[in-house]
Amino acid sequence: MADDFHGAAVPLSAADLDAAAAAIGCERAVVDAVCDVESAGSGFLADGRPKILFEAHVFHQLTDGQWDRSHPNISSPEWDRGLYGAAGAHQYDRLAEAIGLDRDSALQSASWGRFQIMGRNYRMVGFADVEAMVDAMCAREAAHLDAFRAFCRQAGLISALKDRDWASFARGYNGPGQVEHYAAALAAAYARHAAAAAPSDGGAAGGDPVLHLLSRGDDVKRLQQLLAAAGFAVDVDGVFGQETKEAVRQFQIGHDITADGVVGSQTWNALKS
16 A cells, blocks of 8 residues: 555445445435534545544554653544644644554554544454555545445444434444534434435425424424423423423334434424324
């Protein structure tokens, strides 16, 4: 593998994503939501290199902290968002610094591609070593997608994807830190894609918008009024916060609707009836 990390950089097709969603047993909008949150929907930078994020705390773990003092930007005993710096090419500057110290550990310490799979998970997603994984990440987004599916299978996350259980997925995919943040971002991304695709509970119903955590405005007030009329204690303030989300989830549970806290056509129709 060339150290410049430039490969064929072949993108995914819509058919690839449709097939992956069908194989998982989830909506295409679910897969698109993960793409959006992990990589803003594409696996490569404009220069053709895979998108990466270098994790200093992982490099610390893999190298027993021996570089913490001399290279604190790339080796840290604790996760620290401030160490990331700018996205994009800067992450390769950090990776290059780590490669100068320990190439194998450096490659394992970065997350790669459209679904940001950690290099240290190379065996879990079907590669003999991290070099082979990175080669595949540089070549084509189809390898990014295959690695994502393999990771979800091995980590027991398929059910969370099918059920749109964003909190469980976020915890299993990104770890215990910032679960609420990731779950909210996934729910919002799903709502956007579901509205565009108009699936069974994602599209508009008679002009009703898809609502989710952090939505605001008169439509949220109307939702809260309907929830209050259904017996749920919510403030009618036009802000879709955690209280409103939990009320929506409980309503969905009681009406045999997927309880993801996202208000699509099925939820609107049930509330109105």
